Amino acid sequence: MTPYELDEIDHQLLRLLQADGRRTFSEMAPEVGLSVAAVKRRIDRMRQAGVITGFTVKIDHAKLGWGIEAFTELRYAGTTSVRDILSSTTRTPEVQAVFTIAGDLDALVHMRVRDINHLQEVIDRLRGTGKVIGTRTLMVLGSWSRED
Amino acid sequence: MTPYELDEIDHQLLRLLQADGRRTFSEMAPEVGLSVAAVKRRIDRMRQAGVITGFTVKIDHAKLGWGIEAFTELRYAGTTSVRDILSSTTRTPEVQAVFTIAGDLDALVHMRVRDINHLQEVIDRLRGTGKVIGTRTLMVLGSWSRED
DNA sequence: TTTGAAAGCACCGGAGT
DNA sequence: ACTCCGGTGCTTTCAAA
Numbered sequence: 001m002t003p004y005e006l007d008e009i010d011h012q013l014l015r016l017l018q019a020d021g022r023r024t025f026s027e028m029a030p031e032v033g034l035s036v037a038a039v040k041r042r043i044d045r046m047r048q049a050g051v052i053t054g055f056t057v058k059i060d061h062a063k064l065g066w067g068i069e070a071f072t073e074l075r076y077a078g079t080t081s082v083r084d085i086l087s088s089t090t091r092t093p094e095v096q097a098v099f100t101i102a103g104d105l106d107a108l109v110h111m112r113v114r115d116i117n118h119l120q121e122v123i124d125r126l127r128g129t130g131k132v133i134g135t136r137t138l139m140v141l142g143s144w145s146r147e148d
Numbered sequence: 149m150t151p152y153e154l155d156e157i158d159h160q161l162l163r164l165l166q167a168d169g170r171r172t173f174s175e176m177a178p179e180v181g182l183s184v185a186a187v188k189r190r191i192d193r194m195r196q197a198g199v200i201t202g203f204t205v206k207i208d209h210a211k212l213g214w215g216i217e218a219f220t221e222l223r224y225a226g227t228t229s230v231r232d233i234l235s236s237t238t239r240t241p242e243v244q245a246v247f248t249i250a251g252d253l254d255a256l257v258h259m260r261v262r263d264i265n266h267l268q269e270v271i272d273r274l275r276g277t278g279k280v281i282g283t284r285t286l287m288v289l290g291s292w293s294r295e296d
Numbered sequence: 297t298t299t300g301a302a303a304g305c306a307c308c309g310g311a312g313t
Numbered sequence: 314a315c316t317c318c319g320g321t322g323c324t325t326t327c328a329a330a
Contacts, residue, residue: 003213014207021169021203026323035299054206055169059162063199065151071247071256086292096294099219102287108219139250144234146244174306183316
């Protein structure tokens with residue numbers, strides 16, 4: 001699959017939208033030196049091409065009382081399919097993301113919990129579902145994210 | 149810090165904005181059964197309280213030719229401060245996110261690269277900077293993310 | 297692929313229930 | 314708290330280059 005080619009102005013628009021996804025076309029137009037209609041057209045085009053898959057809101061989960069973040073590495077029995085892994089992990093509401101992994105372990109799960117007891121409980125829940133044969137949990141102390 | 153309390157309508161609004169961060173107030177108003185002004189006030193309030201930290205665009209990096217995603221666990225020499233870890237990792241452009249971690253390892257780095265050679269090169273770069281004394285890389289085969 | 301303008305909406309403040 | 318309303322500004326489409 002040949003990558004979709006962006007010129008410098010497309011990159012500028014993506015950067016502007018990453019910093020503020022609700023920025024208006026009329027606000028961006030003078031910043032990139034094009035008319036409002038041209039900006040709209042470019043963004044529609046990137047949406048159409050699937051480069052832009054959508055827009056979303058950024059939420060501070062700690063402010064809502066979900067202050068603890070952790071990654072858990074899961075190892076499964078040899079007979080477990082990716083579909084089984086996904087169906088057992090993704091139905092746990094504390095799980096934010098699941099990455100299936102090449103190599104000796106099988107999945108890396110990103111989760112958010114309220115406190116340590118809650119973390120313990122979620123890990124137990126994950127160990128109980130399906131054919132988990134081993135876990136290792138990394139508690140996040142701090143995080144940095146590229147302009148998100 | 150006591151968590152900010154959301155009622156059912158606030159949760160609905162957050163869900164709507166997670167699915168489409170550019171949804172208009174007038175579109176959301178009838179869906180939650182309030183007036184446009186009331187919706188705006190609630191969202192302004194959540195912004196003010198820091199629950200909503202912003203809005204952003206979702207990008208399909210694979211479509212742009214950055215098709216490979218990986219996590220690298222980094223172990224540092226005992227004298228390394230968190231500031232040193234962040235300054236050495238975050239200036240690598242392929243690094244998307246850095247999590248500092250409790251326990252025997254020190255950081256988990258999320259990165260995006262174009263291909264395997266590129267991955268190799270970035271890992272070497274990370275091993276070269278600062279006081280890295282060990283790495284372990286998990287290549288992502290697939291991923292799932294809660295409504296993103 | 298761009299600009300420019302017109303019509304339709306959305307936003308946002310204030311006053312009132 | 315919410316609703317109604319009016320002024321302002323943004324979005325969207327289309328003709329034209």
